[in-house]
Amino acid sequence: MPGASASAPLGGRSPILALAVLCSATLMIILDGTIVTVALPAIQRDLGFSAAGLTWVLNAYLIAFGGLLLLAGRLGDLLGRRRMLLAGLALFTAASLACGLSAGPAPLIAARFVQGVGAAMVSAVSLGLIVGLYAEPRPRARAIGAYSFVGAAGASIGLVLGGVLTQALSWHWIFFVNLPVGVAAALAGLRVLPVDEHPDGRRGPLRENADALGAVLVTAGLMTGIYALIGTARYGWGSGHTLGFAAGAAAAIGAFVVREATAARPLLRLGVLASRRVSGANLAQVLVIAAAFGFQVLIVLDLQRVAHYSPARAGLGLLPTAVVIGVVSLGGTARLAARFGERAVLLAGLALVAAALTALTGLPVHGSYAIHLLPSVLAFGVGAGLTLPALATLGMSDATPADAGVASGLFNTTQQVGAAIGVALLSTVAAGRSGLLRQDGLTAAAALAGGYRLAFAVGAGLAAAAFVVAATVLRPGRPPRPRPGSDRTSRGPRTTAPADVGSWPARGDAM
Secondary structure, eight states: OTTBOTTSOOTTOOHHHHHHHHHHHHHHHHHHHHHTGGGHHHHHHHHTOOHHHHTHHHHHHHHHHHHHHHHHHHHHHHHOHHHHHHHHHHHHHHHHHHHHHOOSHHHHHHHHHHHHHHHHHHHHHHHHHHHHHBOSHHHHHHHHHHHHHHHHHHHHHHHHHHHHHHHHSOTTHHHHTHHHHHHHHHHHHHHHSOOOOOTTOOOSOGGGTOOHHHHHHHHHHHHHHHHHHHTHHHHOTTSHHHHHHHHHHHHHHHHHHHHHHHOSSOSSOGGGGGSHHHHHHHHHHHHHHHHHHHHHHHHHHHHHHTSOOOHHHHHHTTHHHHHHHHHHHHHTHHHHHHHHOHHHHHHHHHHHHHHHHHHHTTOOTTOOIIIIIHHHHHHHHHHHHHHHHHHHHHHHTTOOTTTHHHHHHHHHHHHHHHHHHHHHHHHHHHHHHHHHHHHTTOOHHHHHHHHHHHHHHHHHHHHHHHHHHHHHHTOOOOOOOOOTTSHHHHHOOOSSSOTTSOOOOOGGGOO
């Protein structure tokens, strides 16, 4: 079948059906990351959460989601990505039902943690499945564009949908809405997703293939690091709490790197990061996602607390962003990348994101949405529509069939880490600046606006840093010289890897 991978037969079905399942599952999970935000006051009122305890409705989900992505991606490589995705969908859907039925804080937090586990299982293997479905560059670029649109626009749609459901029905329905989507996606996935095969032909029990110690170390390191980041809003960046957990996370990740360099069957081959496209795309993603997610959270707070919008109206204020991201990522990014290359498209997108955030630093306190905010929202949407598909293509460009799951898990992990950094950093900057302005005698609205404007400036700086990374790390260069005795020497140059980067070492060359 044209465009479909020979290693992923679909039994005569179009890969578009499988892509639709993957995008639907991803949309449901991305929605759940933001749909809860506008419902938090109602949840606190009904279930009796304390102010500190309420944050764990978000934190429990983020810690499980971000901490387990890399492990879930590797398990998908070993056990089968189709199995991992379907099991994750079942777990996420069941946990959503438990969330909606929760009658107290503890059950809801526990169910949210389980939701995060299911979300990690689905997200970690989705890009790997897309790589298997589409072997040709142009169809793959279009498919990744659709996937990136779902990821980028889903967060904005979640804010709108959360406000509408909470106001029209109740907060319980922000979880119940997942049930029909999850069940339908799982049933469709059973029919249209390719049957699992070990990509490298190995068989046998999981214990012979998995790096259990590496899995424990990286999961502990990621969870501890994300916990340290989300705790900065309460404890501060220089507190003993933050520094202690950050040190623990660094120690665990350091031990993980040592382990992977010496393990016979590592969870993550360090050679994966030898590709400039992989390492550069993941680093740039951390920076730009930090800017983007921080922007999405703070602009909604700005509209509610400074401009006095209702939750639903504030969410609708970001709807143009979702629409523009869809038009650009689905309609133009793949064609532009085919003509100019992913690097050029990425640089243009990052420049637009940085420019849009810079423009927001001058947003008037009592300005007009149409005149002062809408142009920046639209520019941000165009930039994100160009940036995110290009990053995803670059991040997965050198994935081998055996490593597509862990590459997908790595890419999604850096995305979640970037989101945690962005929300923690920009929220802390905004709160600190607002407090100082209040001490100087400004009104509450003016002080809040000043804090948000400084945070947007920091976000613009992060996007500019991502531009610098893309311009330097992803710069064109000469192809690496083949090593004697390697597959390239015997079979000629690899045609799927562009000349500006090296490809991942073959499995026998793993570090």
